[in-house]
Amino acid sequence: MSSAILKEIEDWEKQMEDHQSNSFTTKYDWFINQMTKKIDEKVKKKLYFNLDNVLFFSHAFLRGATIQKDAREQIVKNAKLFNPHVSSIDDLKTLTVEQLSFIAKQQITKEKLFTLIQGSITGSKSKIGSSIDLPSVLVLHLRAIQLIALSFGHDLNKPFELMLSLKLFHASTLPSRYHKRNWDEMVEELSNSSTYIYQGTEEIIQDNSLLPMYVQLIKFSLVLATKRYLIKGMPVLSVSAGAITNYYFLTKVTDFAIRFYQKRYFMEHSKFSIHS
Secondary structure (H helix, E strand, O other), rough: OOHHHHHHHHHHHHHHHHHOOOOOHHHHHHHHHHHHHOOOHHHHHHHHHHHHHHHHHHHHHHHHOOHHHHHHHHHHHHHOOOOOOOOOOHHHHHOOOHHHHHHHHHHHHHHHHHHHHHHHHOOOOOOOHHHHHHHHHHHHHHHHHHHHHHHOOOOOOHHHHHHHHHHHHHHHHHHHHHOOOHHHHHHHHHOOOOOOOOOOOOOOHHHHHHHHHHHHHHHHHHHHHOOOOOOOEEEEEHHHHHHHHHHHHHHHHHHHHHHHHHHHHHHHHOOOOOOO
16 A cells, blocks of 8 residues: 555656646746845845744644644544554554555545635625635644644654744645745755754745735635625625635645655655655
């Protein structure tokens, strides 16, 4: 079974390598790059610094939240079905990659339901739902990454795991054409860094980090534009648009994260070379 997941990872990496920019994405990147260049350097540094702080604060808040503590207990409880001796998150590393992947996907199923509901609220007549769309998406994506990390036996209270999960969040939200470069950088960090002490850069937000934000704004504009079309007094189109787009973006993030932690599993078990 492990060989099947190995093959899936190889195919995944090949897809990332084959993914190239087309004329539209090249022009889009050029346009965003030009817009970014117009921002004063001091203003940009302050913006990036503040966005990094938002990520760190959100990450810390979620780690300490009751719902996250409950999730840790549920993950350990699920792991006991495969190995009754599991009593902590670290003990999950005794399970097979298939079992860990099953637990992770089980956790993400709930998050996908939440994101469908949240997207539907954004598309509804609720002004409050629309106003908190972007923060809600941020929290749901961060929480999904945390749940996947925990499901693979990685304690997010360790500095290295914290930074790696934030970098994974950042990479997974970028357009597909940027995935391979960020994937390779994170894999390289796994090979060269201690899993207890983080030795890399602590800056997460970069120029290309603005790309997913613009995409979210486009999505939000689409949802707002379709709110005027009512079916029996209900904004069915905008509700559907909000739910479908949010589900798509979360699936994109979770697929990337699960593949990454699967690869890490094989690297740590000396069965998978970073050069494969």
